[in-house]
Amino acid sequence: MNAAPEPVATMGARYRILSEGDIIHPDDEGLRPDCERWTRVTENAMVCGLRYAPGLHAPMRRPLGHVFPPLTLEEYSEAQLRDLLTQALSFRVDSEITIVHRGATGWAVSKGSATVNTDLEAEYEPMPSSRSEEYIARTRFPLEMAFDIARKYIANEKAKGYYRGT
Known part of the structure; x- marks a missing residue:
């Protein structure tokens, strides 16, 4: 008999781990190098708007139920826009x-x-x-x-x- 798949988030969880390809938003959090604390992405705005890549980024999480509006053009830096163009x-x-x-x-x-x-x-x-x-x-x-x-x-x-x- 096959085991039931694990739930995306356990009961009482307040966050979900970002999946590969998710767009990184300002309220997401990245795991700090000490592997004990999380830092809001706004403290490292260079990654906002990029697609999450587990091989490139530290583990990241997003508050459950948090719906982000799409970023406006003005919210992207020139480097982020260049990066988005390279993904197209x-x-x-x-x-x-x-x-x-x-x-x-x-x-x-x-x-x-x-x-x-x-x-x-x-x-x-x-x-x-x-x-x-x-x-x-x-x-x-x-x-x-x-x-x-x-x-x-x-x-x-x-x-x-x-x-x-x-």
Whole structure:
């Protein structure tokens, strides 16, 4: 007979341990190096807004029943925003264009099954095993350049009267 799973919090508990991927909020608490006391995260604001990673962060807990509103843009530091950007896998620019992370090769500007190249043309994206080095060089960019390519592509298509994105 299988044992019943352990409860997330025992009766009378006032906290729950953060799970991997939870967003760290100002009222969460981190275990201090002495492993006996907890410190509110506001005393170390650099971690606010980051995703909790057990391998990187000390154990952290959150008061039970505590509902946090999402952090506003103003509550993030520039370093935290940069960190959040590094965790993103895609950015929806509008209804037709998405900037998608393609691993070590960089970012692609995607329009359905096509990718936008350096000449601001949408070209069919072959299966990964069929992508040539030339294709990758034309369609993979650093993130800032991908946003620039997307903006230019949209402006170019609107000027021609072809663009239907929103």
